[in-house]
Amino acid sequence: MSAVDKPISEQVAKQAAEARDQLNEHTLKTVHWHFSDDTGSPFWLEKKRELNFDPLKDVKSFDDLKKFPLFEDEWLRGGPIRRWVPKGHAGKPVYVFETGGTTGIPKSRMVIEDHWKDYELFSNTLPEKYFPKGANWLMLGPSGPRRLRLAVEHLAQHRDGICFCIDLDPRWVVKLIKKGWMEHLEEYKKHCIDQAITILTAGHDVKCMFGTPKLIESLGEALEERGTSLQEVGITGIFSGGTEFTPQWTRFCVEELLGGPPEESGVYMTPTYGNTLMGLACSKPITAADGYKISYYAPQPRAATEVVRFDDYNQVVGFGETGRVKLYTLTDEFFVPGFMERDEGEREAPFETYPWDGVSGVRPFHELASATTVGVY
Numbered sequence: 001m002s003a004v005d006k007p008i009s010e011q012v013a014k015q016a017a018e019a020r021d022q023l024n025e026h027t028l029k030t031v032h033w034h035f036s037d038d039t040g041s042p043f044w045l046e047k048k049r050e051l052n053f054d055p056l057k058d059v060k061s062f063d064d065l066k067k068f069p070l071f072e073d074e075w076l077r078g079g080p081i082r083r084w085v086p087k088g089h090a091g092k093p094v095y096v097f098e099t100g101g102t103t104g105i106p107k108s109r110m111v112i113e114d115h116w117k118d119y120e121l122f123s124n125t126l127p128e129k130y131f132p133k134g135a136n137w138l139m140l141g142p143s144g145p146r147r148l149r150l151a152v153e154h155l156a157q158h159r160d161g162i163c164f165c166i167d168l169d170p171r172w173v174v175k176l177i178k179k180g181w182m183e184h185l186e187e188y189k190k191h192c193i194d195q196a197i198t199i200l201t202a203g204h205d206v207k208c209m210f211g212t213p214k215l216i217e218s219l220g221e222a223l224e225e226r227g228t229s230l231q232e233v234g235i236t237g238i239f240s241g242g243t244e245f246t247p248q249w250t251r252f253c254v255e256e257l258l259g260g261p262p263e264e265s266g267v268y269m270t271p272t273y274g275n276t277l278m279g280l281a282c283s284k285p286i287t288a289a290d291g292y293k294i295s296y297y298a299p300q301p302r303a304a305t306e307v308v309r310f311d312d313y314n315q316v317v318g319f320g321e322t323g324r325v326k327l328y329t330l331t332d333e334f335f336v337p338g339f340m341e342r343d344e345g346e347r348e349a350p351f352e353t354y355p356w357d358g359v360s361g362v363r364p365f366h367e368l369a370s371a372t373t374v375g376v377y
Helices: 010-035 042-048 062-067 114-123 147-158 170-179 182-200 213-225 247-257
Strands: 095-099 107-111 136-140 163-165 206-211 237-241 268-275 279-283 295-297 303-309 312-316 322-330 335-348 358-364
Touching: 010 042, 010 062, 010 322, 010 335, 062 335, 095 147, 114 147, 114 279, 136 147, 136 182, 136 213, 147 163, 147 206, 170 182, 182 213, 206 213, 213 237, 213 247, 247 268, 268 295, 279 303, 303 335, 303 358, 312 322, 312 335, 322 358
Parallel strands: 136 163, 136 206, 206 237, 237 268
Antiparallel strands: 095 107, 268 279, 279 295, 295 358, 303 312, 303 322, 322 335, 335 358
């Protein structure tokens, strides 16, 4: 993680060192919480007995998390879900959020308030001019047992707005794709877009929205067919997410769909990268001058990402080099000491706003890409 891999300013180097100290301190606190008998979760207290080291004594910094085995997908498939609830949070209401589930048992993650905290932090990054406080929101994304719907609703409420949601089941979308029922897929997409247009044209003063790239594009086209546009129905701020976010799509969206950068079109779009385990990584501001490159930065110290070598998941690649994305979640609700994402990308240098490593060019990990069904995302 040294700042010498790539020249960065003295100021950023100083900020990066401070951020690293904060991450080390936060790691220590998180590990002690999850592995102490009175606050830890049944899962980690039981796992502690299998480890060949003592987390309470041997973890002194973020780098020491490499002593843990990689976090396994399978640990999250099936219950009991309460084995993940830290004793320190006993008696609090618990949410369960699911991911995947198109085949077999879905992965489940327990949450108490993490989704609120993550989106409150994200809220601080949104420019007030395009995401005005008090404005209402449209949630054009997956519903059901997913974190995203409740998180976006909380974001709207946190900003003194009201959130309007559509009904969308991504598992049905994936089934349609696998069966090759493309006509049904188009109808289902149209069904989702029709719900969104009904909300946007019903006089609810919706100015902000979340949408996946594919759905934002479909919504823009459907509005155009009706002789109107996102601007004309009142949208000024869009946040989006998903691996479909490419520089090519972003260029198309900004230049064609939205009609230019925010200062010309009046619509600001910010990409995000997130999941049920990590929360939400914000994007460095996107500019045409930078070729619409999208660089994501995790919400340190609550979560951290590394871009690691394909042949050694404990070795970070150099700045600008390609590797697989490794995720760490470090909250008092959930502890992930290294999980290999199904994504790869390039390692990005720290900068003033986020003085720690980022990742750009996020795309499905090449060894798994052919098996990944993206669906509505």
